[in-house]
Amino acid sequence: MECEDDPNISGDVVLFRRIPPWPDRVTWDANGQPHFSSFNFKDKENELSVHLASETTPDEVLREHDGFGLV
């Protein structure tokens, strides 16, 4: 099914995405700045599942996902 843009979701809406606790998903440069692998933001069907921050909480997104992070 081809996805369509939903005009009801504005471009500045806050989204949450879980980051798995495996090596190199996030690396840190010499200045202590995090770099997130672009693979954190891909799903296998070339889509991306995210949570609308306005409809959930970080704790809810991370429930039963021990060790995961949140972007």
Next chain:
Amino acid sequence: MNQLMELGLTHSPRPVWEPAFADNSWRSQARSLYSSTASTETIDLSGDTAIWVVEAAQKLETLGRLQVDWDSYGGLPLRPGAKRLTLRVLEWLRKDELPVPAVVLGPAGTVQLEWRAKGKELEVELRDNETIEYVKVSPTGEIEEGEATSDLSRKLHDLTNWLRHS
């Protein structure tokens, strides 16, 4: 030819350019680690193999242990073809002096190698169909994307040469 076996991944707090071992002891350690499995996937550690290649191979083995849904979004396990291609790439580049790359499993079971050096970023996705996709980001933020389906060794060397040189 030494064979690759499953290895544990250890965190390295040192700078990416600093050798993992103060002397050549890493080579004998790596040889012993890579020599006692029946796996058909191999990597040649003879001669002047760069240290980053050993570390990248260790990371790859760690990724091979992840199961379906490892990312909580239905991510697939490491594809055998992607692993084979990654080992070939490591062997092609094994004498090149490069930073230790991030080795990242993709949601479709492919592998991405990610380097940062000299203000540049290079991402190379290694698929299981003998295809690579790459993204180059220059220090000024200019982005170049591409794909290669043949002569992969030469293309990989072109990309890493771009990363290494000003």
